[in-house]
Amino acid sequence: MRFYSGFGFRNDKLLFLEYLDRGKFCIAGFSFGTQKALLDALQTITEGGRVEKLQLFSPAFFNYLPKELKNKEIIAYAKNQELYMRFFYKKASYPAMMDLEKFQSKPTLGELKELLFFEWKCEDLESLKRSGVEIEVYLGEQDKIIDSKKAKEFFIQYATVYMIKDVGHLLKGRDE
Secondary structure, three states: OEEEOOOOEOOHHHHHOOOOOOOOOEEEEEOHHHHHHHHHHHHHHHOOOOOOEEEEEOOOOOOOOOHHHHHHHHHHHHHOHHHHHHHHHHHHHOOOOOOOHHHEOOOOHHHHHHHHHOOOOHHHHHHHHHOOOEEEEEEEOOOOOOOHHHHHHHHOOOOEEEEEOOOOOOOOOOOO
């Protein structure tokens, strides 16, 4: 099993152990890491490798955001990275309000641009599905990072989508 971490995260695989399929032919990712997981799965299949399952935890889905809003995020990050990330972690942990210090990393401006401007393509997901890859998407109903309803609308035609009540981006609730 290969796991790709979210933007500004490291060792975040530990946050998703209850959902993770630890099978040899599973590729998984969280948030920004879902984009990497998708690309890995596509490349593996293209090269004749085997992928049985692709697990996407709170996929960083921003296809619906206008370019202007994405550029505002980039400007805010460039202006004050520390403040931006503090606010980001607060939104990511909601409603759990977890202490994420041990999971934090220092992302780059390039990674933020890559995250925001990644385009999820129907043909990529359809290709994986045709190749027999089981796709699972886990979304938090109270996510403050992505619009989980729009993500659900997009992914539902290609994946088994789990919309989890009372949890946010980290798929954790208030009491966790």
